[in-house]
Amino acid sequence: MPTVTYIEHDGTEHRVELPAGWTLMQGATLNGINGIEGECGGSCGCATCHVYVDEAYLDKLPAPSETEEEMLECTASPRRANSRLSCQIKAMPEIDGIVVHLPETQS
Amino acid sequence: MFRFDPYSPANDADPFPAYKTLRDEHPAFWCEEAGMWVYSRYADIVTALNDWQTYSSAKGNLVDELPNRAGNTLGTTDPPRHDRLRALIQKAVTKRALDYLEDPIRAVCRKHLDALKGRKTFDFVNDFSSKVTVDLLFHLFAMPTDKQEIVRDKAVLMVQTDPVTRKKGPEHLAAYEWMANFAAELVAERKKNPGDDLLSNFITSEIDGEKLADKEVQLTVTTLIMAGIESLSGFMSVMGLNLADHPEARRALVADPSLIPDAMEESLRYNTSAQRFRRCLTRDVEIHGKVMKAGDFVMLAYGAGNRDERQFPNPDVYDITRKPRGHLGFGGGVHACLGTAIARMACKIAFEEFLQAFPDFTRTQQDLPWVPSSNFRSPLKLELAVG
Ligand code: HEM
Numbered sequence: 001m002p003t004v005t006y007i008e009h010d011g012t013e014h015r016v017e018l019p020a021g022w023t024l025m026q027g028a029t030l031n032g033i034n035g036i037e038g039e040c041g042g043s044c045g046c047a048t049c050h051v052y053v054d055e056a057y058l059d060k061l062p063a064p065s066e067t068e069e070e071m072l073e074c075t076a077s078p079r080r081a082n083s084r085l086s087c088q089i090k091a092m093p094e095i096d097g098i099v100v101h102l103p104e105t106q107s
Numbered sequence: 108m109f110r111f112d113p114y115s116p117a118n119d120a121d122p123f124p125a126y127k128t129l130r131d132e133h134p135a136f137w138c139e140e141a142g143m144w145v146y147s148r149y150a151d152i153v154t155a156l157n158d159w160q161t162y163s164s165a166k167g168n169l170v171d172e173l174p175n176r177a178g179n180t181l182g183t184t185d186p187p188r189h190d191r192l193r194a195l196i197q198k199a200v201t202k203r204a205l206d207y208l209e210d211p212i213r214a215v216c217r218k219h220l221d222a223l224k225g226r227k228t229f230d231f232v233n234d235f236s237s238k239v240t241v242d243l244l245f246h247l248f249a250m251p252t253d254k255q256e257i258v259r260d261k262a263v264l265m266v267q268t269d270p271v272t273r274k275k276g277p278e279h280l281a282a283y284e285w286m287a288n289f290a291a292e293l294v295a296e297r298k299k300n301p302g303d304d305l306l307s308n309f310i311t312s313e314i315d316g317e318k319l320a321d322k323e324v325q326l327t328v329t330t331l332i333m334a335g336i337e338s339l340s341g342f343m344s345v346m347g348l349n350l351a352d353h354p355e356a357r358r359a360l361v362a363d364p365s366l367i368p369d370a371m372e373e374s375l376r377y378n379t380s381a382q383r384f385r386r387c388l389t390r391d392v393e394i395h396g397k398v399m400k401a402g403d404f405v406m407l408a409y410g411a412g413n414r415d416e417r418q419f420p421n422p423d424v425y426d427i428t429r430k431p432r433g434h435l436g437f438g439g440g441v442h443a444c445l446g447t448a449i450a451r452m453a454c455k456i457a458f459e460e461f462l463q464a465f466p467d468f469t470r471t472q473q474d475l476p477w478v479p480s481s482n483f484r485s486p487l488k489l490e491l492a493v494g
C-alpha cells in the first residue's frame with residue numbers, strides 16, 4: 001500500500017498507508033489527522049482539503065482539472081505554486097512516499 | 108436463510124439490524140428483492156465511490172430508477188460529461204456563495220415558528236421541516252410561490268416505492284411526470300426571461316460552446332427540485348427525531364448552539380435520510396469470494412457503512428462529540444451531494460431557531476410512519492409535545 005506523510009502546520013508528522021485508489025483527503029480524515037476537512041465529500045467543491053505538495057512529488061501528479069483550478073482560487077490559506085486539493089490526488093504506487101504540508105487553516 | 112428486503116415496511120422503520128448481518132456475514136450480498144448486489148461495509152463503499160470507471164452512475168443511481176433519468180442528470184452521468192454539468196452549478200452552491208441566504212432562511216424559520224406559538228403539540232415534519240425547506244428552495248430557484256404545496260407533495264411522492272409491488276407505483280410515476288412537466292415549463296419560461304437565480308444560470312449555460320440538451324436541462328432541474336426538497340426536509344426531520352430521542356444531546360445544543368453543526372454531522376452518520384443508492388458495474392469484479400458481472404447493479408448502503416464498527420467505534424451510539432469526518436451521509440467521490448453547503452447552512456439556522464423557540468420537547472408517537480422507499484428513510488410525521 002502506498003504511504004503518505006502529512007505534516008501539520010505546527011510540524012506534527014503523520015505517516016499512513018493508504019489503499020491504492022483512495023484519496024489523500026480520505027487518508028487524513030480517516031486517520032484522524034487534523035488540518036484537512038473535506039466538507040464536500042471529495043467532489044472538488046469546497047477547497048477545505050487544500051495541501052501544499054512537497055516539490056519532489058509535484059511533477060509525478062496528474063495536472064489539476066479545470067474544476068480543481070477554479071476551486072484552488074477559493075482556498076482559505078494562500079494558494080501557492082504547489083497547492084493542490086487532496087481529494088483529487090489518489091494514492092498510487094507512482095507517488096509512494098509522497099509528502100504533503102497542511103495549511104494553517106481550511107475555512 | 109437471511110434476506111434483505113429494502114421494500115418492506117420493517118426495513119423502512121429499522122434497517123440497522125439487517126445492515127449488521129450484511130456487514131458481518133454477507134459483505135457482498137445478492138439481494139433477490141432488488142435484483143442487485145449490496146455493499147454494506149464502509150471500506151467497500153468508499154472503494155466503489157473512488158472508482159466511477161468501474162461503478163458507473165450512467166445507468167441510474169436510484170435503487171428504483173425513474174424513466175428517462177439515467178444518462179440525463181448530474182446524478183446519472185459519468186465523467187467527463189458529469190464534471191462539466193456539475194461545474195456549471197458548483198460555484199453557485201459553495202459556502203461563500205451562499206451567504207446571501209442566511210437572512211432569508213432565518214426569516215422563513217421564524218415565520219413558521221411564530222405560527223406554532225402557543226401550541227402544545229404539532230407535527231415537526233409538516234408544520235416545520237418541509238415548510239422551511241420548500242420556502243428555501245423556492246427562494247433559491249426563484250420559483251412561483253403559488254405552486255409550493257403541490258411541488259412539495261409531488262417531490263415527496265416521486266421518491267417513494269410501493270411496498271407490495273416492490274416498484275414505483277402509478278402514483279409515484281405520475282408525480283415524477285408532473286414534476287418533469289413543471290420543470291419543462293420553468294425551463295421554457297427562464298429561457299425567455301432569464302433572471303440571476305441558480306436555475307437561470309444553469310438553463311442558459313453552454314458546455315464547450317454547445318447548448319445543453321433540453322432533456323438534460325429539464326431532468327437536471329427536476330432532480331434539483333427532488334433532491335433539494337425531499338432530501339433536505341427528510342434529513343431535517345431525522346435530525347429533529349434524534350433530538351427528541353436524545354434529550355441530553357438536545358440540552359447540550361440548547362446550552363451551546365455552536366454545537367449544532369456537530370450534531371448535524373453525527374446525524375448524517377447515525378441515520379442519514381439518504382440510505383441507499385446504486386451503481387452499475389462496467390467490468391467483472393471479484394470481492395469477498397463472489398464474482399459480480401459487468402452490467403450487474405450494486406447497491407451502496409451508505410446507512411450501513413456509517414454504522415460499520417470497522418470504521419466508527421460504538422457505531423450504534425448517537426454521540427454529538429464524535430465529529431465523524433468521512434461519513435457517508437452525503438455519499439462521496441465525484442457524485443457526493445451537490446447541496447452539502449446549502450444543507451449545512453439550512454439545518455444550522457433551522458435548529459438554532461427551533462431550539463430557541465422550543466428548547467424542550469418529546470415525541471408522542473410510539474411507532475412512526477416511515478416514508479416507503481428503497482432509497483430514503485425519514486418519518487412522514489413526527490408529532491412533538493412541547494414544554
Ligand atoms: C441533508 C440533506 C441532503 C442529503 C442527506 C443529501 C444526500 C445526497 C447523497 C447521499 C447523494 C449521493 C447520491 C449518489 O451517491 O448517487 C446526493 C447527491 C446529490 N444531491 Fe444531495 N442531499 C441533501 C441535500 C441536497 C440539496 C439541498 C440539494 C440541492 C439543492 C441536493 C442536490 C444533490 C444533487 C444534484 C446530487 C447529485 C450530485 C452528483 O451526482 O454530482 N442535495 N445527495
Ligand code: FES
Binds near residue numbers: 040049088
Ligand atoms: S474535499 Fe471538497 S474540494 Fe476536496
